[in-house]
Amino acid sequence: MRKRMIAGNWKMNETYSEGVVLARGLAKELEAGTGDVDVVVCPPAVDLKGVSEVIEQESAPFALGAQNVYWEEKGAFTGETAPGMLTNIGATHCIIGHSERRGYFGETDEDINKKAKALMAHGIVPISCCGESLEVREAGMHVEFVVEQIKADTAGLTIDDPSRYVIAYEPIWAIGTGKTATADDAQEVCGAIRKTLAEVFGQETADGIRILYGGSAKPENVAGFLEKEDVDGALVGGASLKADSFAAMVKVVM
Numbered sequence: 001m002r003k004r005m006i007a008g009n010w011k012m013n014e015t016y017s018e019g020v021v022l023a024r025g026l027a028k029e030l031e032a033g034t035g036d037v038d039v040v041v042c043p044p045a046v047d048l049k050g051v052s053e054v055i056e057q058e059s060a061p062f063a064l065g066a067q068n069v070y071w072e073e074k075g076a077f078t079g080e081t082a083p084g085m086l087t088n089i090g091a092t093h094c095i096i097g098h099s100e101r102r103g104y105f106g107e108t109d110e111d112i113n114k115k116a117k118a119l120m121a122h123g124i125v126p127i128s129c130c131g132e133s134l135e136v137r138e139a140g141m142h143v144e145f146v147v148e149q150i151k152a153d154t155a156g157l158t159i160d161d162p163s164r165y166v167i168a169y170e171p172i173w174a175i176g177t178g179k180t181a182t183a184d185d186a187q188e189v190c191g192a193i194r195k196t197l198a199e200v201f202g203q204e205t206a207d208g209i210r211i212l213y214g215g216s217a218k219p220e221n222v223a224g225f226l227e228k229e230d231v232d233g234a235l236v237g238g239a240s241l242k243a244d245s246f247a248a249m250v251k252v253v254m
């Protein structure tokens with residue numbers, strides 16, 4: 001019922017020119033199509049237009065996502081990007097609430113909630129991230145912690161089409177460390193997320209929302225995560241920076 005999704009978060013990697021080359025490489029790798037998998041590529045803001053052009057020129061089978069957005073429509077917000085600016089250049093998805101933005105840039109659940117509302121008002125699919133630190137995990141509080149994030153991040157949202165709101169569970173201790181959560185660890189939290197979504201939005205909506213796992217996901221381990229009932233895809237950092245490894249992840253779960 002839920003279509004699988006593999007999303008690549010390039011983070012602050014790839015200049016404009018490098019991003020165009022990477023996107024072209026990915027278009028070539030995936031030229032035979034992506035079956036029943038939604039693929040999304042999320043480059044840095046300055047690369048978005050270039051990657052958008054590649055998608056158009058090559059009829060590439062992947063969607064374009066941003067890594068951040070501001071919730072206001074326009075105005076004196078130096079350095080920020082409005083939702084309408086993203087739709088104008090062809091972005092259809094946007095990551096919000098990544099732990100790096102929460103940690104380095106002080107983003108709060110309230111900010112993330114406002115960003116989700118602004119994106120949805122513009123028809124952009126949020127990929128809303130949550131996840132606990134090592135400290136929280138070691139204290140055995142990870143489920144409670146993530147459930148609270150989900151409640152705060154989704155407060156007051158109207159989700160008419162659950163296929164257009166995506167959550168990514170990314171345990172912070174597994175990001176860029178090579179240390180992955182086990183598939184059972186991911187299922188434990190993703191299952192709790194879905195239960196929380198059912199309490200907030202009703203079971204039918206909860207059953208339609210995709211929950212991705214992120215944190216050192218790679219071609220060798222991605223299938224194991226997706227075997228789990230409540231894991232519907234992956235949000236990939238490092239392994240999305242090489243066209244062949246990212247395409248391999250798509251092919252493994254197609």
Ligand code: 13P
Pocket residue numbers: 009098170174175176177178214215216217235236237238239
């Ligand atoms: P890595 O796949 O490099 O661990 O990054 C995960 C991530 O943060 C994706 O958003």
